[in-house]
Amino acid sequence: MQMKNVSIKKKIGIHVAGGPSHAVEKGPAITTVAAMPDRIPFIKPRLLVKKGDAVTIGTPLFEDKGNPKLRFLSPGGGTVAEIGYGHRRAITRIVIKTGKTEAHESFDPIDEKGLKNLDRDSLIETLMDRGLWPLIRSLPYRGIASPDEKPSSLWVSLDSADPFHVPSHLYLKDKEALFLFGIRILEKLCHPVYVCETEGAPVRSGEIAPLVTHRAPAIYPAEDPGVLLYHTKKSPDENLAWFTKGQDVLLLAEGLKTGRYPTSRIIAVSASGNGNGGGNTAASRCVDTRLGAPLSSLLPNPETASNLRWIAGGIFQGYTTDPDGYMGFYETALTLIEEAADPELFGFLRPGLFKPTASRAFLYALHKKHFTAKADLRGEERACINCGKCEQVCPVDIMVQFTYKCIYAGEIEEALMHGLLDCVECGLCSYVCPAKIELAETLKTTRQDYYQDRI
Amino acid sequence: MGRIEKPLRKLFDRSRPYFEKGRRMERLKPFFEATETFFLYPAIPVEKKPFIRDSLDLKRYMSIVLAALMPPFFFGIFNTGFHARNASGLSTDFLSVFGEGLIIVMPIVVVSYGVGLFWEGLFAAIRRHPISEGFLVTGLLFPLTLPPTIPLWQVAAGITFGVVIGKEVFGGTGRNLFNPALTARAFIFFAYPVQMSGERVWIAVRETAGNAVDAVTGATPLAVAALADPKARIEAVFADNGYTFQTLFFGNHIGSIGETSSLCILIGALVLIATGIGSYRIMAGGVIGALATGMLFNFFATPDLPAWFSVNPVYHLVTGGFAFGIVYMATDPVTAPGTDKSKWLYGFLIGAVAVLIRVVNPAFPEGVMLAILFMNIFSPLMEYAEMRLRIRRRIPNV
Numbered sequence: 001m002q003m004k005n006v007s008i009k010k011k012i013g014i015h016v017a018g019g020p021s022h023a024v025e026k027g028p029a030i031t032t033v034a035a036m037p038d039r040i041p042f043i044k045p046r047l048l049v050k051k052g053d054a055v056t057i058g059t060p061l062f063e064d065k066g067n068p069k070l071r072f073l074s075p076g077g078g079t080v081a082e083i084g085y086g087h088r089r090a091i092t093r094i095v096i097k098t099g100k101t102e103a104h105e106s107f108d109p110i111d112e113k114g115l116k117n118l119d120r121d122s123l124i125e126t127l128m129d130r131g132l133w134p135l136i137r138s139l140p141y142r143g144i145a146s147p148d149e150k151p152s153s154l155w156v157s158l159d160s161a162d163p164f165h166v167p168s169h170l171y172l173k174d175k176e177a178l179f180l181f182g183i184r185i186l187e188k189l190c191h192p193v194y195v196c197e198t199e200g201a202p203v204r205s206g207e208i209a210p211l212v213t214h215r216a217p218a219i220y221p222a223e224d225p226g227v228l229l230y231h232t233k234k235s236p237d238e239n240l241a242w243f244t245k246g247q248d249v250l251l252l253a254e255g256l257k258t259g260r261y262p263t264s265r266i267i268a269v270s271a272s273g274n275g276n277g278g279g280n281t282a283a284s285r286c287v288d289t290r291l292g293a294p295l296s297s298l299l300p301n302p303e304t305a306s307n308l309r310w311i312a313g314g315i316f317q318g319y320t321t322d323p324d325g326y327m328g329f330y331e332t333a334l335t336l337i338e339e340a341a342d343p344e345l346f347g348f349l350r351p352g353l354f355k356p357t358a359s360r361a362f363l364y365a366l367h368k369k370h371f372t373a374k375a376d377l378r379g380e381e382r383a384c385i386n387c388g389k390c391e392q393v394c395p396v397d398i399m400v401q402f403t404y405k406c407i408y409a410g411e412i413e414e415a416l417m418h419g420l421l422d423c424v425e426c427g428l429c430s431y432v433c434p435a436k437i438e439l440a441e442t443l444k445t446t447r448q449d450y451y452q453d454r455i
Numbered sequence: 456m457g458r459i460e461k462p463l464r465k466l467f468d469r470s471r472p473y474f475e476k477g478r479r480m481e482r483l484k485p486f487f488e489a490t491e492t493f494f495l496y497p498a499i500p501v502e503k504k505p506f507i508r509d510s511l512d513l514k515r516y517m518s519i520v521l522a523a524l525m526p527p528f529f530f531g532i533f534n535t536g537f538h539a540r541n542a543s544g545l546s547t548d549f550l551s552v553f554g555e556g557l558i559i560v561m562p563i564v565v566v567s568y569g570v571g572l573f574w575e576g577l578f579a580a581i582r583r584h585p586i587s588e589g590f591l592v593t594g595l596l597f598p599l600t601l602p603p604t605i606p607l608w609q610v611a612a613g614i615t616f617g618v619v620i621g622k623e624v625f626g627g628t629g630r631n632l633f634n635p636a637l638t639a640r641a642f643i644f645f646a647y648p649v650q651m652s653g654e655r656v657w658i659a660v661r662e663t664a665g666n667a668v669d670a671v672t673g674a675t676p677l678a679v680a681a682l683a684d685p686k687a688r689i690e691a692v693f694a695d696n697g698y699t700f701q702t703l704f705f706g707n708h709i710g711s712i713g714e715t716s717s718l719c720i721l722i723g724a725l726v727l728i729a730t731g732i733g734s735y736r737i738m739a740g741g742v743i744g745a746l747a748t749g750m751l752f753n754f755f756a757t758p759d760l761p762a763w764f765s766v767n768p769v770y771h772l773v774t775g776g777f778a779f780g781i782v783y784m785a786t787d788p789v790t791a792p793g794t795d796k797s798k799w800l801y802g803f804l805i806g807a808v809a810v811l812i813r814v815v816n817p818a819f820p821e822g823v824m825l826a827i828l829f830m831n832i833f834s835p836l837m838e839y840a841e842m843r844l845r846i847r848r849r850i851p852n853v
Contacts, residue, residue, distance in 0.1 A: 016507065140852060239852045309506065316505040337506065340498040345460050347496020348514035355510035360731040361519055362510055377499040379512025380492065382587060383629030386793040387516070397849070401793055402842060418842075421852040427505035434511045435629075441503045 006196070006216045006231050012358050012393045012428060014220060016163050016315065017370035018337075020268040020284045024170050027289035027297055033076035033263075034095045034292045035061050038086060039319065039328035040134065042143035042452070043070065045091050053080045058105025058131070058261035061094050070144065072329075073131030073261045075291040077102030093326060096292075109259035115184060123188050132255045132262075134329065135248040136189070139226055139241045140421040141451045152238040154190040155225035156183070158212070158246040159198045162314030163220055164270040164333050166286050168246050169202045171266045175250055176207040182253035183211055190242055198223055220316065221395055226424030230396040239421070247332055263290040267327060269298045271305070271336040293327050298334055308336040309375040316427040320375075340376035358393065358432050382435040390429035390439055396422040400429040400439050407446050420447060460495065467491045485579035489586040516732060517588040523726040523733070524595055524783065526719035531712040532556035535603045535659060538673070538709050542658045559603050559659045560712055566607050568594040571614040578623045587628035589789070593617065596636035596783055599713025600776065600824075601643070602651060603659035609647050616642040633831045634790045637780075637824055644824070652820070654678065657709035673709045677775045677813075677820040680766075686758050689766040703773040714779040717772065724782040733786040736795060740802020741781035745771045747803075748810040763814040771810050780823035781805060790831045794845075797837035805830045 037045040044065040049055060056077040064070040076096040084093040107130055110118070118126070124147045127133040136154075138145040145151070158168035172179055186193045196214040197204075204212060214232070216222040225243035233239070244252070247266065254262035270284045287298050295310060296302040302323055311318045313331040327334065344350070352362030355378075356371040364371075390400035398419045406415040420443060429439040471491075474484040491497075492514070501508060533549075536556025540547050571594045572586075579586045597614055617639025622631040644651050657673045674682075676698045683692040693699065702708050706716025714720075727733025749768025756764035771777060785791060785805050792801050805826045812822025819825065 014507075233850055236851050239850075309500075311506050315507055318504065318506070320502075320506070335506075340500045343460065343464065343495035343498050345457065345463070345495060346493075348512070348518050352510060352515075356507075357510040359509065359511045360729065361515050364510070373507045375501045375506050376508065377497075377501050378508050378510045379514065380497060380499065380585065382513045382585065383627065385513070385516075385589065385629050385788050386791075387788045388793045388795075389511075391793070397845075399794070399842060399845065402838075416853045417846050417851070419846075419849055419852060422849075430503070431505050431507065432509045432511070434509070434513050434516050436508065436512060438503050440505065 003212060004214050004232070005199075006214055006222065006228055008217055008219070008222050008227065008231060008395060010393060010395060011217075011219055012432070013368055014163060014358065014431070015356075015368060015370040016373045018270050018284050018373070019164050020166070020270050020286050022167060022170065022286070024173075024266060024286045024288050027287040027293065030076075030098065030290060030293055030297050032081065032095055032097050032294055033290060034093045034294070034326035035072060035075060036093050036292070036326060036328040037062055037072070037091045039330070040072075040144070041448070042141070045072075047083070047091065047094075049074075049080050049094070051080050051083055054078070055080060055096060056103040056105050057263060058107075060131070062091070067146075069125075069128050070133065071128065071131055072134065073105070075261070075263050077104070095326070104260045107259040110256045112181060112184065115181075115188065115256070118188070120188055123185070126256070127252070130255050130261065132252050135252055136186075136242050136244050139229055139243060140239060141447065142226075142425070143451070145242045149240055149242075151190050151240055151242040152233075153229070153241045154186050154193045155228055155241060155243040156186070156193065156195045156246060156249055157223045157225055157228075157243070158196060159201065159223055160245065160314070160332065162316055162318075162333060164268050164314065164335055166247070166266045166268045166332055167201070168197065169204075170286055171247050171250065172205075172208060176205050178250055178253045178257070179246075180207050180211070181257060182249035185252055185256060186244070186249065194228070196223055196225075196228055221424060221426035221428070224395070224424045224426060226422065227395045227426075230422050230424075245330075245332070248330075263292075265289055265291050265293070265327070265332065267293070267298060267331075268333045269336075270333070271308070289327075291327070291329065295321065295325050295327065295334060296323055298327075299336075305336055307339065309339050311335045311337065315373060316431075317425060335373075337373040337375055340374060359389065359434075377436055379434065379436050381437060384435050384437060387434060389432045389434060393428040393432050395426060395428070396424060398423060398443075400443070404437065404439050404442060407442055412446070412450060415446065416450075420450075423447060463494055467495065482580045485584070485586045486576055513588045517592050519726070519730050519732045520592045520783075521595065523723035524592070524599070524713075526722045527599060527713040527716060527779065528595065530706060530716045530719045531599055531714075532560045534707060534715055535559050535712055537707070538658045539603070539660050542673070543660050555661070558661070560598070562607055563598045563601060563603075563605060563610050563712070564595065566610045567598045567614045570611040571597075571618050574615060574618040574623065578619075578627060582627065584627065589628045590618070593622075593636045593639075597639045599779070600636070600640045600711050602656040602710075603712055604656045605643070605650055609643055609650060612646075613639040613643040629789055631789060632835075633828055634784050634787045637784050637828055637831075640824055641828060652678075675710050675775075675820075676703060676708065680763060680774070681817055681820050683762040685760060685762050687762055689762045690770065692762065693770070700770070700773065703770070711776060711779075714776040717778045720778040720782050727782065727786065733782065734788070734791065734798050734802075736798035737786050737791055737802035737805075738781055740799040741785060741806040741809075742772060742802075744803035744806025745777065745781075745810050746806075748807040749814075752810070752814050761814065761817060768810075771813065775813070775821045775823065777806075777809055777823045780809070780827055784823075784827050785830075790834060792834045792838040792841070794838055794841040797834070797841045800837055801830055801834055804833070 045062040046065045048060045055074045059074045060071045061074050076098040078098040081097040082095040086092040134144045136145045194213045195211045199218045251262040312321045314333045355362040403418040423443045427440040473480045474487045536552040575590045617635040621635035621638030625631045679696045704717045728735045746768045749771050752764045808826035809822040
């Protein structure tokens with residue numbers, strides 16, 4: 001099939017320093033792992049274990065109250081050490097202390113031939129049983145795909161869209177056959193399956209190269225499945241599509257092929273800047289570890305980075321987390337950036353040679369070098385002045401300032417017509433807003449509320 | 456933190472408790488915050504994703520507009536002082552001219568800022584929202600559109616009308632329909648016409664030397680043109696009164712404080728365009744609109760019609776407040792359309808209407824103020840129309 005280049009006219013250069021080195025390091029041995037139910041959108045978890053229970057890798061930990069067939073399995077074998085609750089007793093984490101030797105729940109291995117003989121329904125059932133189904137998610141709402149849906153296509157993004165991610169040639173190394181098997185599984189679920197890579201990716205091996213159908217420009221967030229869908233769809237019938245990430249395809253394939261719940265994960269650990277406390281404590285690298293790994297295990301000496309902001313899942317779309325937290329089911333990036341520092345005398349009057357901006361309002365615009373990211377709002381919230389910066393960067397051409405005002409006025413129907421459901425939650429609108437309005441967050445919560453019939 | 460920041464920080468930290476909820480000066484919190492963040496640019500942790508943010512904020516945004524206003528502002532001070540001393544027969548060396556200009560112009564600016572800030576702060580205190588930086592622009596734009604002889608109480612009345620009726624009654628910054636500075640100017644223009652037009656308002660003479668002319672009068676280029684014989688060419692009439700194209704472009708002639716020098720305004724426009732703060736679409740649209748309409752009138756010009764019909768359209772750009780209006784007033788993002796194509800149309804129509812008023816309506820020598828206010832009304836409609844068109848092009852996703 002002819003490779004399609006997805007063209008996206010809007011270009012915003014965000015050059016954050018501190019990306020991971022392109023070498024995979026083996027992480028240290030891990031004694032605790034966790035599942036993080038509240039990081040999985042739209043599910044209502046019901047616990048299937050209690051504190052002190054013995055579990056093996058693959059024991060169901062919790063299920064979705066709305067659909068009990070949707071089960072989430074344990075990423076470790078040992079005993080349930082802690083069940084953490086958050087706001088309104090939402091289950092935030094199920095921590096498992098792993099034993100010396102971890103037992104596996106074993107399922108029947110399924111190979112290429114076995115896959116051929118499975119029909120779609122029994123494949124879906126198998127994936128559900130084995131806790132692999134949540135790896136497949138659904139557009140436009142980005143929750144776990146529902147087996148009853150009729151998706152128009154299934155998108156696999158090889159490289160994540162976030163500035164810091166594990167490059168696909170790293171996690172695909174020596175796993176080409178497994179990836180191919182994963183694509184065969186997906187093809188059974190949905191036709192067509194599109195695989196997208198980023199421009200400038202290293203040349204693919206013979207097995208992977210023919211699978212790649214699309215190529216996106218190397219700008220954030222061009223490789224987001226929502227952006228790809230928006231720029232390739234021809235009719236409203238295509239709005240419902242499924243997507244998954246390159247690393248998750250490997251998990252899917254491994255889970256079927258070995259009959260064991262897969263737990264391997266490569267995580268991009270990035271530290272922007274060098275940390276205040278003692279040199280380059282948070283070395284940027286790719287760490288080969290496992291699902292639900294504790295964050296502190298990803299750094300050589302995490303205690304020196306405690307004054308930084310820890311973000312799991314990318315600086316644009318992730319979550320702030322405590323250093324004693326764990327990686328969630330979907331997340332493949334841990335980013336550490338500096339916290340907002342001291343106030344600056346007459347900050348707004350300075351020429352700003354090193355004030356990162358996508359605009360031309362500082363001298364930084366003359367060189368646009370990589371900058372040290374800071375979790376700093378860089379201003380205060382104000383009323384919208386209709387400057388239109390948000391609209392200029394939206395990758396799916398939403399007129400964000402007007403959509404925001406529709407939401408503000410309670411006109412949800414109007415907001416939907418503006419393309420609210422095309423929003424890919426990339427966060428660029430919030431990034432550029434000079435009035436520091438939480439545009440992306442507003443659009444996201446409105447989409448979720450609409451999905452859950454709350455508005 | 457440096458040597459200056461630390462004591463400042465201490466000072467603000469010590470005063471902050473008095474402005475907290477339930478304390479005596481709770482209502483004055485917006486003032487406290489505005490002062491604090493003016494000196495110490497805040498470093499606020501990001502709470503929601505994305506966790507990095509652009510450095511551009513409204514303080515920077517408005518500072519750039521103010522910076523772009525500096526060339527016409529300083530030239531206005533110089534020019535006002537020059538004409539005052541020239542008419543008085545006093546020496547016109549640079550320093551005394553500039554000093555004279557400062558003495559005439561600064562009270563107007565101070566009253567505009569002071570009274571405006573009072574209203575801005577009053578509404579901020581009652582509504583409990585921060586003081587918007589946008590006012591710093593309004594407070595300087597307004598004085599620059601006034602004749603130097605304006606009584607200070609009228610400045611106060613004007614800025615009051617502009618801030619309260621032009622902005623706050625609509626809900627404050629970001630919700631106003633009309634440009635507040637222009638609303639203020641329109642109010643003064645219609646309420647106190649004697650002080651806003653005629654031949655005696657443009658030169659602010661404070662003292663006269665013995666050999667000075669008895670009555671100091673001066674007609675602005677637009678006033679000269681309005682009286683021109685229809686059969687004459689306006690270019691010639693201008694030149695006869697000392698208003699050659701060069702004079703008009705460089706701006707060493709009488710007029711409102713900040714509007715005379717097209718060159719200084721052009722520098723300001725370049726700053727706004729280079730930094731991406733002012734919309735080049737509106738400015739270019741306005742220039743095209745004025746030139747096109749001017750040419751259209753040239754086409755219909757006959758000796759029976761007013762002399763303005765036959766003028767070279769380029770003169771429209773350098774006379775009166777056209778340049779000032781299209782560069783600083785029309786590009787106000789709140790009252791201009793927020794969509795790109797509408798910006799072209801909006802600018803074009805402002806240019807066209809301004810020239811239309813100038814040429815065919817002798818009752819109003821200046822058209823750009825009314826043109827912008829008029830197009831402010833239509834800006835939401837243009838925005839809406841373009842929005843509909845763009846939504847129609849989307850593949851629906853509902």
